[in-house]
Amino acid sequence: MRGGYLPTIVVVLFLIGVILGQVPLILVAFLLLLVWGTTRLWERYALTRIEYRRRLSAKRAFFGEELLLELEIANRKPLPLPWVEIDDEMPEDITFLKGKTTQSHKVDRVHLTSLLSLGWYHRVTRLYPIRCDQRGYFNFGPTRIRSGDLFGFSRQEIEVSDVNQLIVYPRIVPVEQRGIPSKQPVGDIRTKRHIFQDPILTMGVRDYHFGDSLKRIHWKTTARLGKLQTKVFEPTTSVDMGIFLDVRTVQPPGWGAVTQSLELGVMAAASIASHAMSNGYRVGLYANQRRKPVGELVRIPPSQHTDQLVYILEALAQIHSSESMPIGRFVSLESRNLPWGSTLVLITAVPTESLLATLLRMKRVGRQVALVIIGSSKIPRMDGLPVYHISDNTPWREVETLNLQGTAQ
Structure with missing residues (x-):
């Protein structure tokens, strides 16, 4: 402790005061003894029973x-604290509308x-209004709390490791599309809907017709009626879209x-x-980089789950510029897992030849494929493949x- 020399000074002053009969020196000695005792009290108990909370x-x-x-x-104790310094570690990309931050x-x-x-x-x-001016995952905390005595002889510090995310x-x-309507990647749902018979939803049976698959024969009804009967399924619709985002921008x-380019792509x-999704598509998201902390490539298959858009936005919030696999190879691998009638929308700022x-091969x-290019990259004719450009002239x-x-094309 700074001020550890005080007891020695107190003893010396007290002895001199007694020997010389100087009452003021004795009083000064007692005053310094009081300061020393108070300092020791704050040193030992200043940051005990301190509660700190951070809420968003x-x-x-x-x-x-x-x-x-x-x-x-x-402060949950009867000892007052003349000063407390709270040092909260915050994300730089969050804008504080009140309060001043300093660089870490x-x-x-x-x-x-x-x-x-x-x-x-x-x-x-204390309340601090903040504005979210950058996508991402942000951690608020940890926090360091410092306190001590009124005289500056002692100083304590604790760390509160709690983090808010x-x-x-x-x-x-x-989205505004200006192009050939029949090639619009996200046009009117009625023009893109694929009607098929869902094998899970059975409406009834009918007499067997030549060419019906044996897998569709209803054997129990056939045995009961004595003639072949075929299952009739309910017609249903499905429109799947896989959005592939290329994180490479050079x-x-x-x-x-x-x-x-990266932010425009996201x-x-x-x-x-x-x-x-607002037009009825089942949408999935794929990106050629690994997600933290799981370390797997971004793969969110198309789904009708009510939280599907939330899953997609959370994945996009984490996107950074590190490529884990060339986008061409990634599309080739992942497209195999998408239904054949799906629309593949690929977004890239770097349309490489590969x-x-x-x-084109897809x-x-x-395959139903659409290419969205960020910026003004020139590409050769694409043999009927719809191509869209997003201007990068306006800041994102x-x-x-x-x-x-x-x-x-």
């Missing part, structure tokens, strides 16, 4: 949404520091990232998924509508 008004938010961050500290030595982190005093059994709550979804904007073999994937060859064998934060500029 929501655990998930959309881009641009404003939330409240609540910080609360309580850690990458993408800042510190929010509060200085206050706490009386005995006293509680202080916030997921900020990517931007979703309206021409291979180069490495790095173009933030504008925004395009989120907006097309939302638009397609990727274009993969898409198109020629009957200012884009109000996702214009898919279709071109004839």
